[in-house]
Amino acid sequence: MRRVLPVLIAAALVATPAAAVTEADLKAAFGNTIVSTHPDGRQAKLWLNADHTFTAQGRKGNRERGTWSVKGGKLCLKQGLLSYCKAFPKVAVGQTWRDRAVNGEMVDNALVAGR
Numbered sequence: 001m002r003r004v005l006p007v008l009i010a011a012a013l014v015a016t017p018a019a020a021v022t023e024a025d026l027k028a029a030f031g032n033t034i035v036s037t038h039p040d041g042r043q044a045k046l047w048l049n050a051d052h053t054f055t056a057q058g059r060k061g062n063r064e065r066g067t068w069s070v071k072g073g074k075l076c077l078k079q080g081l082l083s084y085c086k087a088f089p090k091v092a093v094g095q096t097w098r099d100r101a102v103n104g105e106m107v108d109n110a111l112v113a114g115r
Helices: 004-014 024-029
Strands: 033-037 043-048 053-057 063-071 074-079 082-086 096-100 106-112
Touching: 024 043
Parallel strands: none
Antiparallel strands: 033 043, 033 106, 043 053, 053 063, 063 074, 074 082, 096 106
């Protein structure tokens, strides 16, 4: 559980209320980085892969891996027995959006070119 929590938090950090997302909408993220910046300046990063795997790096630098899917128009991240689903915006490289993190903080998110 100790290792799973950072991944679930990272998933929540990059998600925002939006219209239903499809797998095709997520293609822009493949090979690129989803960066979430917190008010204290620390960043969480998420890398989605076309093979439905992901790697996440929490604000403290810990890296985790798992699988992703789209269910009910939401992006779902799964690691072990735990999974987390949340709405995700349709974005292109270079676009930014704001959202509220699990801890209530507003975070600035961006889809950044490259890894």
